[in-house]
Amino acid sequence: MVEKKQLNRHVYWNPYFGGFVLGLLIILTFYLTGRGLGASGALKSGVVTVVHTVAPTHAENNVYYSKFIKEGESPMNNWLVFEAIGVLLGAFLSGAFTGRLKLKVQHSPKITSRRRLVFALIGGVLFGIGAQVARGCTSGAALSGMAVLSTGGFITMLAIFGTGYAVAYFFRKNWI
Amino acid sequence: MKELEKTKRISISAVLFLLIVTIAILTFEKPENVFEKNTEATLQEIVSNNYILTLSELDSKESSQYQLIDIRSNFEYTKGHINDAINISTHDILESGNIELFDELVESNKIAILYGEDPNDANRAWMLLYQLGYENAKILCVETNYIDNKFQVSNHALEKPAVNYAQVMQLAKSAPTETKKAVTKPKKPKKVITLPKKKKRVPEGGC
Amino acid sequence: MSKKYKLKRLLVRRYQILAAILFILAAGLVLLPKYKKNEGIAPDQFVKNIISSERYISTDLLADRLVNQDPTVLLIDTRSEQEFNDYALPNAINIPLKDLLNEDFDGYINQDVYDIILYSNENFYADQAWIISSRLGYTNLYVLKGGLNEWFDTIINPKLPDETMPQEAFDLYSFRKAAGMYFGVGMVKSEVKKVTKSKPVKKVVTIKKKKKRVPEGGC
Amino acid sequence: MGPLIPNGIIPEDWNYIIAILIGFAFGYILEASGFSSSRKLAGVFYGYDFAVLKVFFTSAVVAVIGLYYMDYLNWVDISQLFVQPTYLWAAIIGGMIMGVGFLAGGFCPGTSLCAVAIGKIDGIVFTLGLTIGIFIFSESFSALEPLFESSNLGNITLVDSLGISPYWIIFIFTIIALVAFYFSDWVRSKVKKVFY
Numbered sequence: 001m002v003e004k005k006q007l008n009r010h011v012y013w014n015p016y017f018g019g020f021v022l023g024l025l026i027i028l029t030f031y032l033t034g035r036g037l038g039a040s041g042a043l044k045s046g047v048v049t050v051v052h053t054v055a056p057t058h059a060e061n062n063v064y065y066s067k068f069i070k071e072g073e074s075p076m077n078n079w080l081v082f083e084a085i086g087v088l089l090g091a092f093l094s095g096a097f098t099g100r101l102k103l104k105v106q107h108s109p110k111i112t113s114r115r116r117l118v119f120a121l122i123g124g125v126l127f128g129i130g131a132q133v134a135r136g137c138t139s140g141a142a143l144s145g146m147a148v149l150s151t152g153g154f155i156t157m158l159a160i161f162g163t164g165y166a167v168a169y170f171f172r173k174n175w176i
Numbered sequence: 177m178k179e180l181e182k183t184k185r186i187s188i189s190a191v192l193f194l195l196i197v198t199i200a201i202l203t204f205e206k207p208e209n210v211f212e213k214n215t216e217a218t219l220q221e222i223v224s225n226n227y228i229l230t231l232s233e234l235d236s237k238e239s240s241q242y243q244l245i246d247i248r249s250n251f252e253y254t255k256g257h258i259n260d261a262i263n264i265s266t267h268d269i270l271e272s273g274n275i276e277l278f279d280e281l282v283e284s285n286k287i288a289i290l291y292g293e294d295p296n297d298a299n300r301a302w303m304l305l306y307q308l309g310y311e312n313a314k315i316l317c318v319e320t321n322y323i324d325n326k327f328q329v330s331n332h333a334l335e336k337p338a339v340n341y342a343q344v345m346q347l348a349k350s351a352p353t354e355t356k357k358a359v360t361k362p363k364k365p366k367k368v369i370t371l372p373k374k375k376k377r378v379p380e381g382g383c
Numbered sequence: 384m385s386k387k388y389k390l391k392r393l394l395v396r397r398y399q400i401l402a403a404i405l406f407i408l409a410a411g412l413v414l415l416p417k418y419k420k421n422e423g424i425a426p427d428q429f430v431k432n433i434i435s436s437e438r439y440i441s442t443d444l445l446a447d448r449l450v451n452q453d454p455t456v457l458l459i460d461t462r463s464e465q466e467f468n469d470y471a472l473p474n475a476i477n478i479p480l481k482d483l484l485n486e487d488f489d490g491y492i493n494q495d496v497y498d499i500i501l502y503s504n505e506n507f508y509a510d511q512a513w514i515i516s517s518r519l520g521y522t523n524l525y526v527l528k529g530g531l532n533e534w535f536d537t538i539i540n541p542k543l544p545d546e547t548m549p550q551e552a553f554d555l556y557s558f559r560k561a562a563g564m565y566f567g568v569g570m571v572k573s574e575v576k577k578v579t580k581s582k583p584v585k586k587v588v589t590i591k592k593k594k595k596r597v598p599e600g601g602c
Numbered sequence: 603m604g605p606l607i608p609n610g611i612i613p614e615d616w617n618y619i620i621a622i623l624i625g626f627a628f629g630y631i632l633e634a635s636g637f638s639s640s641r642k643l644a645g646v647f648y649g650y651d652f653a654v655l656k657v658f659f660t661s662a663v664v665a666v667i668g669l670y671y672m673d674y675l676n677w678v679d680i681s682q683l684f685v686q687p688t689y690l691w692a693a694i695i696g697g698m699i700m701g702v703g704f705l706a707g708g709f710c711p712g713t714s715l716c717a718v719a720i721g722k723i724d725g726i727v728f729t730l731g732l733t734i735g736i737f738i739f740s741e742s743f744s745a746l747e748p749l750f751e752s753s754n755l756g757n758i759t760l761v762d763s764l765g766i767s768p769y770w771i772i773f774i775f776t777i778i779a780l781v782a783f784y785f786s787d788w789v790r791s792k793v794k795k796v797f798y
Contacts, residue, residue, distance in 0.1 A: 034605030086625020094634045117724060120707045120708065120727040122703075127703030147666050266434055267430065413770060
């Protein structure tokens with residue numbers, strides 16, 4: 001038990017240090033580009049691209065897709081897509097340095113991998129819908145929004161975490 | 177010991193952050209002159225037109241109420257100027273002595289009346305002063321010139337069309353001059369102007 | 384021993400120290416003396432801009448560019464709508480001075496594709512429009528020197544030079560005369576009405592602007 | 603004066619290169635802080651690991667303080683920075699859906715990408731779920747549009763909503779964050795440890 005505790009503590013950065021560096025990165029991002037960080041926007045671009053390639057007329061008729069389709073320009077040609085590529089590279093490198101690269105399913109010992117994956121899928125679907133409705137996910141709306149004191153950012157953050165605490169009880173078996 | 181290293185890392189970075197901010201604040205100089213009025217307010221004042229004085233309006237004021245300011249160059253000023261006017265060329269308005277003078281005028285409730293070669297000339301100085309927050313500045317709507325080397329001031333009709341343009345054009349059209357050769361150029365294609373977005377683009381979506 | 388002890392004490396306190404640093408920084412923001420921010424460029428730069436006469440374009444030069452159908456020229460009439468409807472230079476767009484900062488027109492004055500030439504009856508209003516735009520840092524703006532009055536004096540009704548004048552004066556005169564014809568002098572056929580021209584053009588820009596912002600909202 | 607790219611100080615062409623570099627740093631920081639582990643992320647809701655809260659609040663506080671100092675020093679113009687438009691009900695309902703999604707899936711989009719990068723299968727499945735979610739949303743957009751477009755308050759900030767000086771907001775926000783840190787450590791000492 002003691003050994004495991006040691007592991008817990010030393011694998012990752014001190015959260016305050018991580019937060020501090022992340023804060024500096026947000027400042028740099030705003031300073032350079034005038035916009036914040038984001039993540040789910042890249043996936044949206046991916047979805048739009050796929051739908052547009054598979055069923056072009058359908059995509060153009062849909063009000064939501066058509067917002068992101070520009071004449072002669074791929075929806076993938078987007079700031080956030082490039083940023084997401086960077087995220088993948090950066091996380092991969094960090095994982096490689098600390099020896100965390102491993103194909104596995106992480107879950108509480110009380111549940112099976114299968115159950116974990118099913119819940120991950122459900123959570124992903126919900127998060128995908130929610131991020132579209134709120135026009136931003138935790139990084140885009142809440143984190144970057146809070147850095148510029150955006151009202152929407154604070155509301156989104158409060159809604160996510162408030163609901164999170166409210167429903168935490170029902171999902172306790174998955175995590176504890 | 178590992179714990180110690182971590183402490184160093186975070187403490188050092190935090191202290192550095194504090195240091196950078198402190199140094200930046202200490203070395204920071206406030207801009208000396210700052211525009212008080214934004215462009216929106218200035219535009220409203222411009223449209224209101226009550227910053228323009230004519231010669232007769234000037235005569236009706238007592239001389240203790242205003243200070244005439246010649247905003248032309250010193251060279252022009254020495255050649256001739258309105259009596260009692262002092263010389264501050266547009267170029268020198270921001271100099272501290274002159275700014276103080278305008279401050280004094282505000283304090284003593286005097287109007288700073290600007291004039292130059294023509295109202296257009298005075299307008300530049302006026303717009304500068306107004307945006308700096310000197311609401312007591314006015315433009316004297318005059319032209320100055322020299323007749324037989326004598327300094328002359330005359331009223332200027334501001335933005336008045338010299339002729340009735342439409343009428344003149346009508347007349348000019350119907351009275352053909354000389355040959356009418358290459359003039360058969362009746363319908364110009366309608367110019368459709370599509371402006372690409374300005375370079376200063378608005379930063380877009382976060383997430 | 385004492386060194387190690389000190390370090391240990393520091394270790395115990397480290398989060399308090401970090402919290403204190405954050406607190407000081409945040410309090411610093413509240414306590415710093417506030418000053419008013421400039422909108423647009425700083426006054427010293429502003430003075431340099433307004434003194435420079437680079438912004439003026441002569442009527443002859445403008446006529447030359449219009450005759451040659453220079454595609455980069457865009458004329459903007461800063462007079463009132465009524466005056467504009469009475470008479471305006473060919474292909475001009477009407478932005479009355481009072482609407483200069485109206486968002487609909489932002490696409491016109493804040494751009495870097497066209498050489499925008501502002502004019503009014505004289506150059507008083509046009510100059511004011513220019514000065515305001517220059518404070519906001521807009522570029523590629525010019526003022527027609529002398530405005531329409533000068534335009535009519537030189538292009539529409541050029542004065543015949545005296546015989547004593549040099550050849551250049553006569554060349555200029557003949558150029559003006561020809562240009563005058565181009566702009567309608569001695570033309571019997573009625574010219575295209577300009578009044579309706581500005582309307583469709585305006586729409587192009589506003590639509591573009593709106594389209595640009597909306598799609599990025601979603602995540 | 604910043605922001606550099608919108609003001610044309612750095613040419614637009616660099617935008618995507620900068621995007622990759624910033625993304626790289628973002629991914630690295632997230633992964634190194636442990637955000638690629640869903641159990642660590644979920645810990646914030648059960649009191650056994652407050653890394654999310656600490657990272658989140660520290661970065662927000664540092665960023666907002668830093669940005670306002672830069673604004674004060676005239677290095678960056680706060681008013682030119684992009685502020686997410688506030689659609690009140692869309693933000694609340696979207697946030698609630700995301701909250702449930704967070705608890706069920708254990709990731710948010712940014713962290714799931716990190717998890718994908720280091721080979722977490724649950725992360726890959728979550729990302730798959732995200733794309734399906736976006737697809738579902740887009741397909742049913744006409745039904746959700748009233749919610750999506752309603753109660754638009756524009757690109758407002760807390761300064762507009764509360765009507766007090768941004769500096770005071772930051773100050774209060776910092777204090778809330780510090781109290782939250784203290785509180786989280788207190789809670790953690792009370793809660794049964796969970797090891798992962």
